[in-house]
Amino acid sequence: MMDSNYMLFVGIDWATEEHEVCVISDSCEKQDSVRIANGANGLLDISYRLSKAVHGHLDTIAIQLSSEEMIVLREMSRLDEDLAQSRNRLTNQIREQVMRFHSDLLKLSPSADEPWFWDLLEATGDSGKVKSFSLAKVRNMLAKYHVRRHEAEDVMQAAKAKRVTVAPGTTAAAMLHIKAAIAQMRVVDEQRKQIRKEITALLGKLAATETGEDKMPDVTIILSVPGIGSSVAAMLLTEASQALAELDYRALRAYSGIAPVTKRSGKRLSVMMRQACNERLRNAIYHWCRVSIQRDDISRNKYAPLRAKGHSHGRSLRTVGDSLLRLLFSMLRHRTIHDPTRRLVVA
Incomplete structure (x- = not known):
């Protein structure tokens, strides 16, 4: 038996176009099962049916709702994952564009996902800027991002290495794409940093308020x-x-x-990863x-x-x-x- 304070328990499988609604009694017997359209009319329809079933006593219907904090936490968590996917997409774009004209640079950062590498691309991507790129600037760049696995001389050598001969305008077109992607990456990184701070703060709040x-x-x-x-x-x-x-x-x-x-079939038995x-x-x-x-x-x-x-x-x-x-x-x-x-x- 369920809580006797309630006459009906309602479960809603929320979807994009239609919602599945199942209603059971306090004795665990199925009372109703209906599919309603997504929208105000569908919700009004199920509200009327439920109200009629309990003769207007809506306080005897139990519908489990998530807390406000959990709803916000879920959305922030999903947003963080979406931003991570956007970051991967932009990283792949940068890497592919660098491959078009200066693949040696990718030896410094194969995934092309590091902020110091973006600065290096902006400073040396155009062949005309390489001549003004000094060893002191490289050292300052590495120190700024606390990069210790590369020596300044090695970075300078990779930046000034002979490039692939490409058609006129290819490098300029690739750098246009790279600069746009880098600008987006910096925004995404800042947003992820802020979202993670908010997630941490909200988890602390949940830990403090759980009773x-x-x-x-x-x-x-x-x-x-x-x-x-x-x-x-x-x-x-x-x-x-x-x-x-x-x-x-x-x-x-x-x-x-x-x-x-x-999976079993006759004498055959196979165990595999669950996809669903x-x-x-x-x-x-x-x-x-x-x-x-x-x-x-x-x-x-x-x-x-x-x-x-x-x-x-x-x-x-x-x-x-x-x-x-x-x-x-x-x-x-x-x-x-x-x-x-x-x-x-x-x-």
């Missing part, structure tokens, strides 16, 4: 797990809120793509595991033997992710933060 019988907030517990930072924590809290609230390990394991898919999952959640757990094997000895010691057996990087990370999910749900169940000593004893 209940359990003294330890979910945010504090999640952030204590090795490999989880503010971006991953925000993604877990917003994309997997129901699974975390219900402590449903199996649901989150499948929803995030960690659980493999087993939440892509945002999958990416978040991928980065969680990636950072964890770098900073957590237990995760690294679990990852290394899997790679030695010939498993791919992705499959090995998913195995590590499975163990980290079990760890997280155990911590949430017992309301404790991560303790490496206790984890070592269990392991």
Whole structure:
């Protein structure tokens, strides 16, 4: 039996064009299932049907709503991911344009995603500017961005290396594209920096305002797990809120793509990666595991033997992710933060 204060419980699968609405009673019996159009008319229709079902007593209908903070956090988390994708797109554009006329420069920054490299491109991209580019300017540029892996002489040599002979106007056209992309990249980086500050601040606010019988907030517990930072924590809290609230390990394991898919046909059996999952959640757990094997000895010691057996990087990370999910749900169940000593004893 559910909470007797309510007569009906309503679940809405929110979509772009139509919404699926399911209504069940306090005795868990299905009362209604309807598909409504997205818009004011559709919402008015379902409101009328619900009001009629409870004879106007709308306070006896339970509809679960996310808190204001969680809605804002979800949007900021998704915006951060969208900005990251925009950054990758712009980086690829810069790299492709540099390849057209001066591929040697990419030896300094193969991914072309570093701010100091953008300054170098702007200063030496046009062949006429290379002559006025001095060693002192290179040293100041490297010092400004704290770049220590390159010597000023090596950067100067790469900048003044012989370029590919191209048709007249090719370099100018490529630099026009590069400068536009760099300007956009700087805006995107500034926006991402601001969004991440706001995400961190909002997570702190959620940790301070969470109340209940359990003294330890979910945010504090999640952030204590090795490999989880503010971006991953925000993604877990917003994309997997129901699974975390219900402590449903199996649901989150499948929803995030960690659980493999087993296919059987006669004597044939195959196990493969799950494709039907939440892509945002999958990416978040991928980065969680990636950072964890770098900073957590237990995760690294679990990852290394899997790679030695010939498993791919992705499959090995998913195995590590499975163990980290079990760890997280155990911590949430017992309301404790991560303790490496206790984890070592269990392991």
